């Protein structure tokens with residue numbers, strides 16, 4: 001199956017599932033979208049979605065985050081936007097923000113508050129994972145339990161975990 005369809009199915013879980021039961025964008029004027037052009041990383045295979053959808057203002061480049069997969073060094077794609085989008089086209093990283101997956105010491109998926117979010121997001125600054133909507137956290141866990149069965153995603157998650165852990169040292 002084309003990976004685009006897998007992601008499009010996963011996206012649907014977040015059409016109604018949000019971090020908190022109110023529109024948190026009203027708290028902060030959607031600070032996570034008003035960013036400084038830092039972009040959102042795409043997970044392995046997710047780039048295929050944007051061969052089907054071509055939202056205005058989206059552009060995809062290669063980030064500096066590299067990982068080894070099947071002996072090949074791959075650069076993680078990163079999506080840049082102009083700060084506004086239809087919620088049905090937004091990438092997985094935006095849908096799960098401000099939480100993110102990491103692999104724990106047993107190689108299992110943990111869902112944590114993304115340390116990169118703590119400087120911009122009032123939820124990330126103040127709330128523990130247990131305080132987010134339980135359906136939202138469950139949807140993230142379910143998504144990454146499924147995705148991590150794929151060896152390419154798992155190869156990425158190993159490197160991504162090290163990358164996130166570097167930020168955790170400072171937050």
Ligand code: SF4
Nearest residue numbers: 024025028030032121
């Ligand atoms: S920065 Fe945090 S609180 Fe603001 S819209 Fe984004 S997720 Fe919600």
Ligand code: SF4
Nearest residue numbers: 033081083084085094
């Ligand atoms: S893709 Fe959409 S949700 Fe994600 S940062 Fe850009 S405007 Fe915000």
